[in-house]
Amino acid sequence: MSFKALESVKPYLLNVPGVAGFGLSTYYRGEFAVHGSEPVIVVYVEREDPWILRHIPSEVEGVKVKTVVSGKFKTLQLTVLQYEHRAKYRPALGGTSVGSLEVGAGTLGCRVFDRATGAVLGLSNNHVLSQNWGLKRTAYVGKPIVQPGPLDGGRDPDDRIGVLERWVDVNLNVENLVDVAVFRPTDGLSDAVLGLVDKPLPVVDASVGDVVRKSGRTTGVTEGKVEAVGATVSVEGWGTAIFTDQIITSTAIADAGDSGSYTVNVSKGGTAGLVFAGSDLKTAICRASNIERLLNVSFTEVAPTPSAWLVWAIGGLSLYFALRENRLI
Amino acid sequence: MRVVVRVVDRNTGAPVEGAMVMLGLQTATTGRDGTAVFDVPPGSYNLRVGRSGYRYEQAFISLAMPSEVTVSLMPSMVIL
Numbered sequence: 001m002s003f004k005a006l007e008s009v010k011p012y013l014l015n016v017p018g019v020a021g022f023g024l025s026t027y028y029r030g031e032f033a034v035h036g037s038e039p040v041i042v043v044y045v046e047r048e049d050p051w052i053l054r055h056i057p058s059e060v061e062g063v064k065v066k067t068v069v070s071g072k073f074k075t076l077q078l079t080v081l082q083y084e085h086r087a088k089y090r091p092a093l094g095g096t097s098v099g100s101l102e103v104g105a106g107t108l109g110c111r112v113f114d115r116a117t118g119a120v121l122g123l124s125n126n127h128v129l130s131q132n133w134g135l136k137r138t139a140y141v142g143k144p145i146v147q148p149g150p151l152d153g154g155r156d157p158d159d160r161i162g163v164l165e166r167w168v169d170v171n172l173n174v175e176n177l178v179d180v181a182v183f184r185p186t187d188g189l190s191d192a193v194l195g196l197v198d199k200p201l202p203v204v205d206a207s208v209g210d211v212v213r214k215s216g217r218t219t220g221v222t223e224g225k226v227e228a229v230g231a232t233v234s235v236e237g238w239g240t241a242i243f244t245d246q247i248i249t250s251t252a253i254a255d256a257g258d259s260g261s262y263t264v265n266v267s268k269g270g271t272a273g274l275v276f277a278g279s280d281l282k283t284a285i286c287r288a289s290n291i292e293r294l295l296n297v298s299f300t301e302v303a304p305t306p307s308a309w310l311v312w313a314i315g316g317l318s319l320y321f322a323l324r325e326n327r328l329i
Numbered sequence: 330m331r332v333v334v335r336v337v338d339r340n341t342g343a344p345v346e347g348a349m350v351m352l353g354l355q356t357a358t359t360g361r362d363g364t365a366v367f368d369v370p371p372g373s374y375n376l377r378v379g380r381s382g383y384r385y386e387q388a389f390i391s392l393a394m395p396s397e398v399t400v401s402l403m404p405s406m407v408i409l
Contacts, residue, residue, distance in 0.1 A: 017385065
């Protein structure tokens with residue numbers, strides 16, 4: 001009966017902020033468990049906070065509940081070995097381990113093209129490359145990016161593949177559309193995404209029921225079905241941020257370290273977006289069209305915009321006349 | 330007085346099975362149809378709903394007659 005009570009209260013407790021864990025034990029007298037006595041459900045809380053304590057039931061299906069202040073438990077998040085996706089590649093390619101020096105490891109999504117200049121850039125998540133996410137604000141242009149990520153042995157400057165170019169901030173008090181950033185490669189960047197595509201595909205819009213497939217640092221190549229589009233999700237990072245217009249899969253297809261995974265819409269033969277968040281049940285993907293618009297990049301090759309050509313042309317002419325004037329040419 | 334709490338996914342509208350619902354001090358778990366049924370006297374209650382993978386929701390509600398209350402849960406995730 002006590003196990004049944006624990007199972008029934010488990011989904012609720014998992015969602016109470018500040019609950020660090022729970023389990024079955026024997027009856028508590030004061031702070032000590034008295035073995036052989038009637039079982040109780042023990043709920044571990046991060047701190048002695050009246051708000052948290054108010055949300056812990058005193059009894060569940062006849063089983064008493066004992067609250068214990070335990071602090072926060074830490075878990076080992078990265079357990080699945082996918083060596084191929086964690087190795088060092090030159091030129092670096094999509095689907096492999098990457099990160100700034102401030103993170104363990106995420107996934108290099110793919111190469112994209114800067115719409116303004118036509119330059120090749122490397123795409124992943126803001127929280128993998130730049131870390132201007134919620135309460136954390138440590139992004140700066142020129143921040144070193146290493147492949148593989150630090151958790152997989154990447155060090156600066158030996159494993160540096162580029163520097164941070166630009167990003168889209170993730171803010172806590174507004175609705176966000178994307179968690180993305182790009183770096184400027186200093187050592188070339190392959191078109192390929194490991195185990196998935198030879199080069200990124202044109203963008204397509206996902207529909208419910210479409211099959212999507214991603215290539216990531218932790219779980220490799222996995223696929224799932226789209227359960228919702230235009231979805232709203234609450235995401236824990238450095239604070240809790242709300243994301244709208246997301247693609248959600250009906251099962252979890254990614255794990256810690258897969259952030260930034262380039263995702264293909266297999267049903268429609270195009271780019272779906274970039275994995276950035278998940279739970280035990282589902283995975284969230286930023287829409288490719290939002291990524292292109294907000295970062296001003298393209299998944300497929302583009303000619304630089306006229307304004308960029310103009311800047312180059314004027315710059316070149318100025319240089320030419322300056323050199324001539326000084327009789328250097 | 331019979332009160333039915335219906336729990337649905339905010340994005341899909343699908344019933345959420347296995348959600349823990351607390352109405353006042355009573356607890357129940359939603360079935361396959363996403364509902365949990367309570368028998369309570371009229372009054373004001375703190376309604377709390379939680380499930381792994383969804384953001385915890387709570388609201389104060391006043392119940393004067395048999396009612397059906399729908400709660401939409403927003404998926405809750407972590408950055409990977």
